[in-house]
Amino acid sequence: MINILDEYTVSKIAAGEIIENPASIIKELLENSIDAGAKNITVEVKDGAANYLRVSDDGSGIEKDDLKYAFLRHATSKLKTSEDLFNIHSLGFRGEALASISNVSKLTCITKTKSDLTATVVEVENGEIKSEKNIASNEGTTFIIRDVFYNTPVRKKYLKSENLEFSYIFDVVEKLSLSRSDVSFTLVRDGKVVVSSIANENLKNHIHSVLGSDITRNLVEIEHEEEGYKVKGFISNNMLYRSTRNHEYLFVNGRFVKNLEIARAIEKSYKSLIPLNRFPVYLLYIEIDPKLVDVNIHPKKHEIKLSNENRLIEILDMLVREKLYKNTSIFKVNFEEKEEKSIFEEFESIDDNSNESSEEDTWFNRPTEKTNTSNEFIKVIDGIDFSHEDDSLEVEDEKREKQTDSLSNNITKYENISFNVADKSDEYLVEKPQILKDLLNSTYKGSLFKTYLIFESYEDKFYIVDQHAAHERINYEKFKREFEEKSIERQVLLSPLLVEVTSEERKVLLENTENLKNLGFYFEEFGEKSFLLREIPIIFGKPSGLGFIHELLSDSYDNLYKVDPYKIMTKACKASVKAGDSLSIEEIKELIKLLSNCDNPLTCPHGRPTILELKNYDLERLFLR
Numbered sequence: 001m002i003n004i005l006d007e008y009t010v011s012k013i014a015a016g017e018i019i020e021n022p023a024s025i026i027k028e029l030l031e032n033s034i035d036a037g038a039k040n041i042t043v044e045v046k047d048g049a050a051n052y053l054r055v056s057d058d059g060s061g062i063e064k065d066d067l068k069y070a071f072l073r074h075a076t077s078k079l080k081t082s083e084d085l086f087n088i089h090s091l092g093f094r095g096e097a098l099a100s101i102s103n104v105s106k107l108t109c110i111t112k113t114k115s116d117l118t119a120t121v122v123e124v125e126n127g128e129i130k131s132e133k134n135i136a137s138n139e140g141t142t143f144i145i146r147d148v149f150y151n152t153p154v155r156k157k158y159l160k161s162e163n164l165e166f167s168y169i170f171d172v173v174e175k176l177s178l179s180r181s182d183v184s185f186t187l188v189r190d191g192k193v194v195v196s197s198i199a200n201e202n203l204k205n206h207i208h209s210v211l212g213s214d215i216t217r218n219l220v221e222i223e224h225e226e227e228g229y230k231v232k233g234f235i236s237n238n239m240l241y242r243s244t245r246n247h248e249y250l251f252v253n254g255r256f257v258k259n260l261e262i263a264r265a266i267e268k269s270y271k272s273l274i275p276l277n278r279f280p281v282y283l284l285y286i287e288i289d290p291k292l293v294d295v296n297i298h299p300k301k302h303e304i305k306l307s308n309e310n311r312l313i314e315i316l317d318m319l320v321r322e323k324l325y326k327n328t329s330i331f332k333v334n335f336e337e338k339e340e341k342s343i344f345e346e347f348e349s350i351d352d353n354s355n356e357s358s359e360e361d362t363w364f365n366r367p368t369e370k371t372n373t374s375n376e377f378i379k380v381i382d383g384i385d386f387s388h389e390d391d392s393l394e395v396e397d398e399k400r401e402k403q404t405d406s407l408s409n410n411i412t413k414y415e416n417i418s419f420n421v422a423d424k425s426d427e428y429l430v431e432k433p434q435i436l437k438d439l440l441n442s443t444y445k446g447s448l449f450k451t452y453l454i455f456e457s458y459e460d461k462f463y464i465v466d467q468h469a470a471h472e473r474i475n476y477e478k479f480k481r482e483f484e485e486k487s488i489e490r491q492v493l494l495s496p497l498l499v500e501v502t503s504e505e506r507k508v509l510l511e512n513t514e515n516l517k518n519l520g521f522y523f524e525e526f527g528e529k530s531f532l533l534r535e536i537p538i539i540f541g542k543p544s545g546l547g548f549i550h551e552l553l554s555d556s557y558d559n560l561y562k563v564d565p566y567k568i569m570t571k572a573c574k575a576s577v578k579a580g581d582s583l584s585i586e587e588i589k590e591l592i593k594l595l596s597n598c599d600n601p602l603t604c605p606h607g608r609p610t611i612l613e614l615k616n617y618d619l620e621r622l623f624l625r
Helices: 007-018 022-035 064-070 082-086 097-103 153-157 162-179 203-211 260-269 309-326 434-440 467-484 503-511 513-518 547-557 565-575 585-596 616-622
Strands: 040-046 052-057 106-112 119-125 128-135 140-146 184-189 192-197 219-226 229-236 248-252 255-257 282-288 443-448 452-456 461-466 490-500 522-525 530-537 611-615
Touching: 022 040, 022 052, 022 097, 022 140, 022 162, 040 162, 064 106, 064 119, 064 128, 097 106, 162 184, 162 192, 162 203, 162 248, 162 255, 192 203, 203 219, 203 229, 219 309, 229 309, 248 260, 260 309, 282 309, 434 461, 434 585, 434 611, 461 467, 461 585, 467 585, 490 522, 490 547, 503 513, 503 547, 513 522, 611 616
Parallel strands: 040 184, 248 282
Antiparallel strands: 040 052, 052 140, 106 119, 106 140, 119 128, 184 192, 219 229, 229 282, 248 255, 443 452, 452 461, 461 611, 490 530, 522 530
16 A cells, blocks of 8 residues: 655655764755855854754844744745756755754754844744744854754664764865865864864965865966866875875865766876875866756765766866876975874874775885796886896796896995986986986986985985886886877787686677787687787787786776776886896986986886985984984
8 A cells, every 4th residue: 555654754754865964964054154155154063963063153144034934845045946956056955954954853043134133043843943032142043953863763873973973074064164265164072172264365275274284285286267167276296195085175166076077087197196096185176157067966965967077077187187297296205394284184084984094195105016036027128128037037036136247236336427318418308307307417326225226416415216116107108108109019929828718808808809909919719718819019028927918807897898008008017127126337327318208207107206305414314413
C-alpha cells in the first residue's frame, strides 16, 4: 500500500537532506549572513557543537513582517520565479535552510533592521514560532541553536566526537573566510577565540592571515579576463604540495565549489613538477555570468554545472602552465627557518578522513633510491654511453663496482676543475633560471656516494646535483618531445619478446595498437593469449624483462583501457643514470648541458629536486662558527 506522508514526516526528511551535522547549520547561517551584507560575523560554539551554536552578524536583518514566513519551507527573499534559478547572485536561494534547522533543533532568532526601533526575538521549534518579544539590540541578526537533533535521536547518536565535529565547523569557516576577503570572521570555542580573520582588501595578505606564510610564500598569482570569464587567484609553485585535495580551493561567483574536471585539469599541469600522488595548492576566484552556472544540482550546493566548462578548463590550463613553468623554484636548504602556523592549522589534521598528518612535504623526506643493476636498461645521453655494462649483467644490488679510466674514487682529483660550459655557447643561457646560469659557470668539486655532484659557485654558494634525478628529467623531456613531434626513434629487437597476456591485457593491447605505435612499441598477435613485442623506443635501452609491459597494461585497464602516454614517459626514466654510477668529467658536463636545456630542469618527472642550493653560511652554522 502506498502512503502519503504527513507534513511533519516530510519536514524531517527534507531537513535531513540539508542538515547533516552542526557544521551544515553553520554553513547555512553564514551564507545567509553574507547574503545580508554582513561585514563582521562571529561564530560561537559551547559545550560541544551539538549543544550550543551561535552566529551573529551586522547585516541588514530580517523585517518583522517577514519573520512569520522565514521558517517555512521554500520561503525565500532571493527568488520569485523559476527563471531566477538561472540568474542567482546569492549564496542561498532555496528557502530551505531555516526551516530545516528549526525542524531538528531549538532555535532562537534575534534580528533588527536599520528602520526598526527594537530587535525582535522569536523562539522556534519544529518550524513553528512558539514565542515572540522585543528587546534592545544592534542592527543585524543572531541565531542561537540548541540541542541539535534532539528530536531525531538516531541522527544524534551518529555524530562524531566533539573535536571532529568542531573541525568540520572550522573547515566551513575557513572556506567562507577565504571566499570573502571583505568580511571579518571570528570563531569562538568555549569562550576562547580560536580564529580572528580580519577583512583585508589585499587578497594575498588575506590568504596569509588564514593559511599562514608556509603556504603564502610559495604561491604564484594568476589573472585573466575575457568575455564571460574573469579569473584571478594563486597557484602553488613546485615547492608546495599536499597529500590530499584539501587545499584545492575553487570559488565560482563567491561560492566554494568542487569540480572534478577542473581539479584534474589543473593537477595535470603539475605532472612531473611535484611528486606522484601529491596535489597542488590553489585558490582560484572565478567570476562567470550567473546565467551560465547551474548551482541547483546538489543539496549542499557544492557542485555546479557550467554551460561552457571546456572553455574555462582551457583558460585555467593555459594560465597554470604559463605561470608554473616560469616560477619553478630551486630547493633551498634552510637550517633555521621555522614554519609559521596559520590560524586554521590546529584543527586541520583532526579529520579522520585526511592523510595530512603523514604527508611528505619536504625534499628530505624523499625515499632512498635503490639500484637494481640486473634489471637495468642501457643508459645513453645523446651518444654518450653511461652504462659501462658488464656482458654478464650479473651484479649484486648496491655492490656494483665499475672500472673506468675517467674517474677515481679520490675526490681530491676533481678539485678546481672549471666547468665553464656556458662559455662555449650562449644558447644555454637563454630564458633559463639564474640557478642554471650559475651552475653552468661553476666549478666542479667532486662526487659524493657516486650520486651527488658538487659544484662551487660564486657568492659563497654551492650546489648539489642528483645525477639520477637530473638524467630522469632529460630522458623524460626527450621522450615527451619526440612523442609530441611523432618522431620517436625505435629499435627492432633481434629476438622479439613473447608477452603472455590475460584477457584484460589483451583488450588493452587491441584497443591501443596505434597509441602504442606512436609511443614506439610494436606488438604483433601471436595466438590467443600472447603477443610478440618486436619494437621498443630507443630511449628505453635494452629490455631486461616483461615486468614493465605488464605494469603498463595493468595501469591501462585500471584506467578504462586507455594507455596514458605521460605515464609511459615517466617509466622511461628507468633508462637513466642510477645512483652509484661513476661518471667521467665529460659525461658530467654533458649531463649539466642537457639539463640546462630542459623546460623544467629543477625537478625530476616525479617532482623530486634535481638541484639543491646551499650557502657557506649554512655550513658555518652546522660547525657552530
